[in-house]
Each structure stands twice: as C-alpha cells, then as structure tokens.
Amino acid sequence: MTRYSDYSDTHSDDSRNCLIEGCKKKHAFAQFVDTKIYSKYCYKHTCGKTGSISDGYHCPIPKRESDRYCTEHMRCGESGCREIGEYPGKPGDEYIQWFCARHRCTMPRCPERAHNRQQQRCLRHFMKCTVAGCDRPCHENRDGKLDMFCAAHYGSYKTENKCIWPGCTRRKPGYDGKYCLDHKCELLDCEKSRDPKGAGKLCTLHRCDIPSCPKPIADPKIPDSHHCIDHTCNTRLCIEPRQSGSDFCPSHRCRSPHCRFEARFSKGYCIERHGCSYPMCFNSRSASLGVLSDRCEEHQIPRARRSSAADMPDPSKWERRRNRYSDDVTEAMxxxxxxxxxxxQPYDPYRYPNWDRYLDD
Structure with missing residues (x-):
C-alpha cells in the first residue's frame, strides 16, 4: 500500500529541504511498504505526474504552486507544438496528456488526440463513408458539418437524395424523407423539417408554442397538445397552457390573486387556503377582523348560533347527569x-345456611 506525506507547512532545518530558492518546507515523499521515496521539492513544488519506482517515482522538474504539473507535462502532446495547458480534471485524478484546440478531438468532452486532420477527431469518434467497403473520412460541408459520404462518393449520387433545406448539400438518411439529420425534426417518426425560427431541433408541430422554449410538446400522440411539460397545466389530463405566474391553466388555478394552488372546482378557489371547507361549496373563506376562517359566511351561521349563550345547554343539567353517572360507577365498584x-372468606354454614345448595352444582 502506498502512503504519501502529509505535505504540512512544518519548516525543517535539516538537509531535506525543498530545492526551490527561498522555500524551507520539507521534501514530499511517497512510502511503499517500508521504503520512502523522496522528491526534490515540497508538495507545492512537486509535479503531479509520477513515474516508475526505479526512475525515482517523482518528476524531476518543479512546478508552480498554482499548477498541478510542470511546464513539460502541461505541454500539448502533439510533437512540435509549444502550446501549454492543463487537463481540467479533479485534483487527484490520473494524469492525462493534454492537447490544444488544434490537435484535440472536436467531439464535446473528449480529451483524446485528433487522428484525422480533415475531421479533427480521434479514432473512437472518426466517421467513415457510409458506402460499403469505403474507409475514407466523411466529407466536410461548407457549414462545418460532416456528410454521410466521403469526398470521392460525394458527387456520385443523384441530386434527389440531397436534403432540400435551402443551402444544404448533405444527403438525407433514407429515400422516404426530405431532410438530412441536421435539418430533420428530432422525433424519429416525424419527417418534417425543423422550425427555422426556433432554436430547438423540432418542427413547428412538435415544438412548444412558447416562442422562447425549444422543448417538445408534452404528448405528441394528442393532437391538441401544443405545450411542453413545463408550460402545460399540472392538472391531470389537462393539456391547456399554464397561466402566467401559476402552475395551472385559468380554469384550474385558484381565483385568489398570487395563489399557485389548484382550484377545488373549475374557476373556483383552492382547498388549502382560500376555498370554503364545507362540502360542495364554491365560495371563498370569510375574514373577520383580519382573521381568515376556514368557511364562508353562509356556512358559518349555524356555528355562530351554537356559540350563543341562549342556545347553550343548562350547566346544572350537565352537572346532575355527571353526578348520577359518578354515583352509578361508585355503587358498582x-x-x-x-x-x-x-x-x-371460609365457608360458614351458620352465616350462609343455604350455601350447600351451590355445592351440588
């Protein structure tokens, strides 16, 4: 098991000090079982690239405190290139050779070296011509997009196989469609073109009707669905658009201003805060002296009558009933x-003369 030094800022006066002028921190070391291999520099000046144990394990070139590697291991991996950078990994990750923008694969988040100068892609992302038996790279169109064929086979196909998008010279993927993959609707079953005014990859039929939203509609199988999930009413089976500032459409949102809860009934009030709690009541709750009740004024009348002194039961009547119940319980106990x-008690025939008649049972 390998153990590394703690790289503390403890200063040392012995001979194992960092060789950087002005730095008096201890040398960094790596321990393998019972062997310690020291670096020439402290942790802040030791390059993060390591080698074999026989070669000293540590890189002999120092680094700056703000970098993870020395200038030699931050250099582009392409021979003859002098560009310097650093692979954007997390601290402690394994060292990966860095390539500059001219020599790195153009696929997003790919750090590998570009294998083909025309496509500038690595071997894993390299695209070949779709013609059977052809290993040439795909032709690059004027807009920077790759075609489905190489430069040799690019002009050998009929013009009716080209995408009909204005200014596009790419081929369409099949004979049933009219557009290439970059101009076709993103949904697999749709052969329509993308919305030229929208920023998304969908046609006008499958894109959300909100102008600035590139997301697809909530349910393409429903003809009346015209909005995405984020702009469709949250009520179940409702496909109407949401009202501004709410999660529901005008029919299903609470009538109270600035309330985001769902209405109990269509175009009514919510049950959480603003609707009357009485069954099948469409009215809003009443407020008396600034205190919001849970019922409307109409259904608070019976409750007010029960709270009046005239309708309250006689206290003496309840007291007599309580005493009578208490006496019954006491007598039973x-x-x-x-x-x-x-x-x-033991059997006493004189005290209980008729006791023997129970013994026969």
Missing amino acids: RRREKEREQRD
Missing part, C-alpha cells in the same frame, strides 16, 4: 368489592 370479600 362497591358491590363488586363486597362480592370479592365474600368469595375470599
């Missing part, structure tokens, strides 16, 4: 206690 005492 006393009777059960007396029966338990009689069962625990």
Whole structure:
C-alpha cells in the first residue's frame, strides 16, 4: 500500500529541504511498504505526474504552486507544438496528456488526440463513408458539418437524395424523407423539417408554442397538445397552457390573486387556503377582523348560533347527569368489592345456611 506525506507547512532545518530558492518546507515523499521515496521539492513544488519506482517515482522538474504539473507535462502532446495547458480534471485524478484546440478531438468532452486532420477527431469518434467497403473520412460541408459520404462518393449520387433545406448539400438518411439529420425534426417518426425560427431541433408541430422554449410538446400522440411539460397545466389530463405566474391553466388555478394552488372546482378557489371547507361549496373563506376562517359566511351561521349563550345547554343539567353517572360507577365498584370479600372468606354454614345448595352444582 502506498502512503504519501502529509505535505504540512512544518519548516525543517535539516538537509531535506525543498530545492526551490527561498522555500524551507520539507521534501514530499511517497512510502511503499517500508521504503520512502523522496522528491526534490515540497508538495507545492512537486509535479503531479509520477513515474516508475526505479526512475525515482517523482518528476524531476518543479512546478508552480498554482499548477498541478510542470511546464513539460502541461505541454500539448502533439510533437512540435509549444502550446501549454492543463487537463481540467479533479485534483487527484490520473494524469492525462493534454492537447490544444488544434490537435484535440472536436467531439464535446473528449480529451483524446485528433487522428484525422480533415475531421479533427480521434479514432473512437472518426466517421467513415457510409458506402460499403469505403474507409475514407466523411466529407466536410461548407457549414462545418460532416456528410454521410466521403469526398470521392460525394458527387456520385443523384441530386434527389440531397436534403432540400435551402443551402444544404448533405444527403438525407433514407429515400422516404426530405431532410438530412441536421435539418430533420428530432422525433424519429416525424419527417418534417425543423422550425427555422426556433432554436430547438423540432418542427413547428412538435415544438412548444412558447416562442422562447425549444422543448417538445408534452404528448405528441394528442393532437391538441401544443405545450411542453413545463408550460402545460399540472392538472391531470389537462393539456391547456399554464397561466402566467401559476402552475395551472385559468380554469384550474385558484381565483385568489398570487395563489399557485389548484382550484377545488373549475374557476373556483383552492382547498388549502382560500376555498370554503364545507362540502360542495364554491365560495371563498370569510375574514373577520383580519382573521381568515376556514368557511364562508353562509356556512358559518349555524356555528355562530351554537356559540350563543341562549342556545347553550343548562350547566346544572350537565352537572346532575355527571353526578348520577359518578354515583352509578361508585355503587358498582362497591358491590363488586363486597362480592370479592365474600368469595375470599371460609365457608360458614351458620352465616350462609343455604350455601350447600351451590355445592351440588
């Protein structure tokens, strides 16, 4: 198991100091079982690129404190190129050779070296001609996009196989469609062209009707669906667009201003904050002295009557009922206690002359 030094800022006065002038920190080291291999520099000046143990493991070239590697290991991997950069990985990641923009694969997030100068792509992303038996690279169109054929086979196909998009010279993927992959609607089953005014990759039929939204409609199978999920009413089975500032359409949003909850009934109020809690009531809650109730004024009348002093029950009547119930419970407990005492006493024929008749049972 390999263990590395803690790279602390502890200064040392011995001979194992960093060789950078003015730096008095200890040398960095890597420990392999019982062997320590020291670097010529401290952690802040030691290059992150390591080698074999027989070669000293550490890079002999120092680095700046703000960099992870020395200038030699930050140089472009293309022979003769003097560009300097650094692979944008996380600290502690394995070293990967860096390539500049002229010699790196043009595929997004690919750090590999470009293999073909025409396409500027690595071997993994290299695109060959789609003609059977042809290994030539695909032809690059004037707009920078790659065609489906190489330069040799580019003009050998009929013009009816070309994309009909104005100014496009690429080939369409099949004989049933009219547009190439860059100008065809992104949905597989749609052969229409992309919306020329939109920023997305969809046709006008499958793109959200909001002008600045490039997302597809919520359900392409429904003819009346014209908005994406983010702009469609959140009510189940509703495909109407949302109202501005709400998650629901005008029919399903709460009528109260600035409320984002769903209405209990169509064009009504929400049950969470603004609708009357009485069953099947469409009214809003009433507010008395600034306090919002959970019911409307119409359904608060019976509650107000029950709270009046005239309709309240007689307190003395409830007191007599409570005392009578308490006496019944006390008498029942006393009777059960007396029966338990009689069962625990020994048999006395003089006290209980008729006791023997229970023994026959």
